[in-house]
Amino acid sequence: xxxxxxxxxxxxxxxxxxxxxxxxxxxxxxxxxxxxxxxxxxxxxxxxxxxxxxxxxxxxxxxxxxxxxxxxxxxxxxxxxxxxxxxxxxxxxxxxxxxxxxxxxxxxxxxxxxxxxxxxxxxxxxxxxxxxxxxxxxxxxxxxxxxxxxxxxxxxxxxxxxxxxxxxxxxxxxxxxxxxxxxxxxxxxxxxxxxxxxxxxxxxxxxxxxxxxxxxxxxxxxxxxxxxxxxxxxxxxxxxxxxxxxxxxxxxxxxxxxxxxxxxxxxxxxxxxxxxxxxxxxxxxxxxxxxxxxxxxxxxxxxxxxxxxxxxxxxxxxxxxxxxxxxxxxxxxxxxxxxxxxxx
Ligand SMILES: [Mg+2]
Numbered sequence: 001x002x003x004x005x006x007x008x009x010x011x012x013x014x015x016x017x018x019x020x021x022x023x024x025x026x027x028x029x030x031x032x033x034x035x036x037x038x039x040x041x042x043x044x045x046x047x048x049x050x051x052x053x054x055x056x057x058x059x060x061x062x063x064x065x066x067x068x069x070x071x072x073x074x075x076x077x078x079x080x081x082x083x084x085x086x087x088x089x090x091x092x093x094x095x096x097x098x099x100x101x102x103x104x105x106x107x108x109x110x111x112x113x114x115x116x117x118x119x120x121x122x123x124x125x126x127x128x129x130x131x132x133x134x135x136x137x138x139x140x141x142x143x144x145x146x147x148x149x150x151x152x153x154x155x156x157x158x159x160x161x162x163x164x165x166x167x168x169x170x171x172x173x174x175x176x177x178x179x180x181x182x183x184x185x186x187x188x189x190x191x192x193x194x195x196x197x198x199x200x201x202x203x204x205x206x207x208x209x210x211x212x213x214x215x216x217x218x219x220x221x222x223x224x225x226x227x228x229x230x231x232x233x234x235x236x237x238x239x240x241x242x243x244x245x246x247x248x249x250x251x252x253x254x255x256x257x258x259x260x261x262x263x264x265x266x267x268x269x270x271x272x273x274x275x276x277x278x279x280x281x282x283x284x285x286x287x288x289x290x291x292x293x294x295x296x297x298x299x300x301x302x303x304x305x306x307x308x309x310x311x312x313x314x315x316x317x318x319x320x321x322x323x324x325x326x327x328x329x330x331x332x333x334x335x336x337x338x339x340x341x342x343x344x
Contacts, residue, residue, distance in 0.1 A: 001039065001040050001041040001114075002039050002040070002041060002043070002078050002079050002080055002110075002111070002114045003039065003040045003076055003077065003078050003079075004037055004038070004039060004040075004074050004075050004076060004077055004078075004079060004085075004107075004110075005038050005039055005040045005075070006037075006038045006071065006075070007035065007036070007037050007038075007067065007070050007071050007074065007075070007103065007106070008035070008036045008038070008067070009033050009034070009035055009063075009064055009066075009067040009070075010033065010034045010035075010036070011031060011032075011033060011034075011060070011064060012031070012032050012033070012034050012298070013029055013030070013031055013032075014029060014030045014032065014296070014298055014326040014327060014328060015028070015029050015326065015327045016028055016029060016030070016325060016326050016327075017326075017327055018137075018325075019137075020135075020137045020325060021137045021138040021139065021163070022137060022138060022163045022165075022190070022192045023138070023163070023164075023165030023166050023191060023192035023193065023194035024054055024192055024193065024194070025054055025192075027296060030050060030296035030297075030298070030322075030326060031051070031060050032048050032049060032050045032051075032296065032297065032298060032300075032301060033048065033049040033051070033060075033063060033064060033098075033099070033102060034046065034047075034048055034102075034300060035047040035048065035049060035099070035102040035103055035106045036106065037079070037103070037106040037107055037109070037110045038110075039079060039110055039114060041114065043110055043113045043114045044110060044113065045079070045105075045106040045107060045108065045109030045110025045111070045112070045113060046106055046109055046300060047101070047102035047103060047104070047105035047106030047107075047109060047300070047301075047304060048102050048105075048297055048298060048300040048301035048304065049063060049096075049098035049099045049101060049102035049103075049269070049301075050098055050269050050294070050295040050296045050297045050298075050301050050322075051063055051096075051098040051099075051269070051295070052098065052269060052270075052295050055244055055247070055269075055270060055295075056096075056097050056098065056247065056269070056270060058095075058096060058097070058098060062096075063096055063098065063099050066096060066099055070089070070099070070103060073088050073089060074088055074089065074103070074107075079107050079108075079110045079111040079114065080111060080114075080115075082104075082107050082108060082111060085103075085104070085107050086104055086107075086272075086273065086274040087274075089103055089104070089272075090272075090274060092272070093248055093271075093272065093275060094248075097247065097248075097269060097270055097271060097272055098269045098295070100272035100274075101268040101269050101271070101272045101273065101304065102301075102304075104272050104273040104274060105119070105268070105273060105304040105307075108122060108123075108273065108307075118307070118334065118344065119307040119308075119311065119334075120306075120307040120308075120310040120311035120344050121311065122311070123277075123307065123308060123311025123312060124311045124312055124313070125310075125311060126310065126311060126312055126313025126314075127310050127313045128310055128343060128344040129310070129341070129342070129343050129344070130306065130309050130310055130315070130318050130320075130342050131158070131159070131318060131340045131341060131342070132157075132318045132319065132320045132321055132337075132340055132342060133157060133159035133160060133161045133188060133317065133318065133319050133321065133340070134151045134155065134157040134160060134161070134321050134324070134340070135160075135161040135162075135163065135319065135321055135325070136148050136151070136160060136161065136162050136163065136178075137163050138163045138164070138165075138166055141170070141173060141174050141177055144162070144174055144177075144178060145174075145177050145178055145181045148160055148162070148178045148181060148182050148185070149181050149182055152182040152184075152185045153182070155339050155340075156339045156340060157185075157339065157340045158184075158185060158186060158340060159185070159186045159187070159188060159215070159317060159340075160178075160182065160185055160186070160187055160188070161187070161188040161189075161190060161319055161321075162174075162175065162178060162187050162188070162189050162190070163190055163192065164189055164190070164191050164194065164203070165190075165191035165192050165193065165194020165195060165220075166194055168195065168199045168202060168203060171191075171203060172202075172203060172206045172207060175187070175189065175203075175207050175210075175212050175214075176207070176210045176212060179207075179210070179211065179212040179213065185213065186213050186214075186215045187212065187213060187214050187215065188214075188215060188216040188218060188241075188291070188317060188319065189207075189214050189216070189217050189218065189238075190218040190219060190243070191203075191217075191218065191219060191220045191221075192218075192219060192243075192244070193219055193220075193221060193222050193223055193244055194220075195220045195221055196221065196228075197220075197221050197225070197228035197229075197231045197232050199220075200217075200220035200221055200228075200232045200236070201231075201232055201235045201236065203217075203220070204217060204220075204232070204235070204236035204237060204238055205235075207238075208237045208238065214238045215238075215239070215317070216238070216239055216240075216241045216263055216291060216317060217232075217236060217238040217239065217240050217241065218240075218241040218242075218243050218263075218265060218291075219241065219242060219243040219244050219245065219265075220232050220240065223244035223245040224245070226245070226254070226255065226258050226260050229242065229245065229255070229260040229261065230258060230259055230260045233259070233260060233261065233262065239262035239263055239289065240260070240261055240262050240263065241261060241262065241263035241264065241265050241291060242255050242260065242261045242263070242264055242265065243265040243267070243293065245260075245261075246261075246264045246265065246266075246270070246279075247270040247271060248270075248271060248275050249271070249275040249278035249279050249282065252264050252278075252279045252282055252283075253282060256282065256283075256286050256288050261288065262288070262289060263288070263289045263290065263291055263316070264279060264283060264288060264289075264290055264291075265290075265291050265292070265293045265319075266279055266280070266290055266291070266292050266293070266315075267292070267293045267294060267295060267305075268301075268304055268305055268308060269294070269295040269297070269301075273304075273308065276308060277312070280312050280314045283314065284314075289316050290314050290315045290316060291315055291316060291317040291318070291319060292305055292308070292309050292315045292317075292318050292319065292320065293319040293320075294319065294320050294321070294322045295322065296322050296326065297322050297323060298322075298323050298326065298328050298332070299323045299328060299331045299332045299333040300332050300333070301322075301323075302320050302322060302323045302333060303332070303333040303334055303335060305318075305320050306320060306333065306335045306342055306344070307334070307335075307344070310344050318342075320342070324337075
């Protein structure tokens with residue numbers, strides 16, 4: 001009865017009330033694919049693919065066209081044998097990792113409904129409580145400072161993620177101003193590949209000398225410049241994280257082996273559940289730290305990362321805020337949230 005009867009894809013659109021600007025992109029809306037896995041028993045599981053052309057090279061039309069193929073590949077397989085399903089669709093890692101993530105989670109969600117055990121407990125049940133940060137996109141200095149103050153003082157987010165990478169001198173000014181306006185906060189600074197290695201080292205040096213409490217310096221330089229990333233790591237007082245550089249478990253292995261990172265930013269939309277699980281183990285073996293991030297997931301997609309993060313208990317920082325930056329008619333996560341506090 002727990003065999004898969006049907007997999008359905010549905011396109012959903014969400015607006016960002018304020019354009020969300022990062023180096024290399026401005027997001028005004030998200031186009032996500034909602035993935036429903038229906039079992040012979042009638043039980044359903046739900047996942048979401050929030051695709052990325054910039055990071056994964058994915059295009060929405062080709063992802064939507066995969067619906068029949070996915071049905072052909074996993075129809076009739078029992079969700080209790082979920083590893084078998086993970087392996088069947090592992091080839092999507094290179095072509096459609098967000099679909100891989102959404103299908104893999106929907107399978108776990110269906111299993112969860114079938115056996116009455118929440119997904120985070122199927123994944124290990126390490127904790128039932130995590131804290132997320134909130135992100136300040138690229139904007140004029142005054143607006144970024146105002147947003148940081150609002151998120152820190154009014155909304156209570158202790159860790160703020162700050163987007164930089166377009167203009168080194170401006171970025172240094174902005175970080176110092178934000179730091180002075182939100183004393184006591186921690187910052188995850190994300191350059192989204194915007195700096196040269198030299199610029200990244202200058203940024204780290206200037207902010208460090210001004211006492212800015214940067215806890216993670218994320219993807220300062222181009223995804224394929226591993227030598228550059230290593231050079232920055234060796235010359236930065238702040239821990240360096242790979243995001244765009246670290247998509248699959250193989251990328252993570254390479255980055256760690258080559259001494260390029262202190263942190264890996266796992267996103268299910270880059271790795272799916274299966275590679276994300278492998279990276280968690282790799283990080284444990286090598287004493288590498290982890291953070292978990294998101295693309296433009298709604299509450300359905302953020303739910304996936306919340307359950308993954310709580311289940312594995314593997315993450316020092318959680319950057320799971322896309323759902324609160326977009327407009328959504330109805331909250332559909334299987335978790336509770338009050339500001340930064342997320343509970344299951
Ligand atoms: Mg990033």
